[in-house]
Amino acid sequence: MGVAGPRDDFRARQRLVSLVCAIAGREAEPGGDAAAIAGRCRMTGRRSLALIWRWPALLAALSVFGLLAALIGQTGIWLPLSWSALTIPLAVAALCIVRNRD
Structure with missing residues (x-):
């Protein structure tokens, strides 16, 4: 398992959006890297x-x-x-x- 690092820290506005994004990413890239898919599905900030x-x-x-x-x-x-x-x-x-x- 190892020690938790900064990449494992899910602060506010950095959580995964939904599984739909991950599923769409897997369909688009068969055998794609899960970390790359998760990186694209993160919310980056709040909208006014x-x-x-x-x-x-x-x-x-x-x-x-x-x-x-x-x-x-x-x-x-x-x-x-x-x-x-x-x-x-x-x-x-x-x-x-x-x-x-x-």
């Missing part, structure tokens, strides 16, 4: 709330704008603005779903 919620907040604001634009004006520039503002979040969601399936 602004970084985490930036895109959801932007898509929510765009959706609210699209709904208000549809309510405010039924003619002129408001109609295309509402359609585009409501279509963009749907397109982003569809793109994320397609990318996660691959």
Whole structure:
């Protein structure tokens, strides 16, 4: 077994993310080195709330704008603005779903 060293110390923000990463690493590299796979699966730091919620907040604001634009004006520039503002979040969601399936 031996003595525990610095590489065996799992401080906060240095734990393995999940077994999914290790399984994906093994599938990508048959017979790969477990330490190399574990090294790639470590979390390196915390993300701020602004970084985490930036895109959801932007898509929510765009959706609210699209709904208000549809309510405010039924003619002129408001109609295309509402359609585009409501279509963009749907397109982003569809793109994320397609990318996660691959």
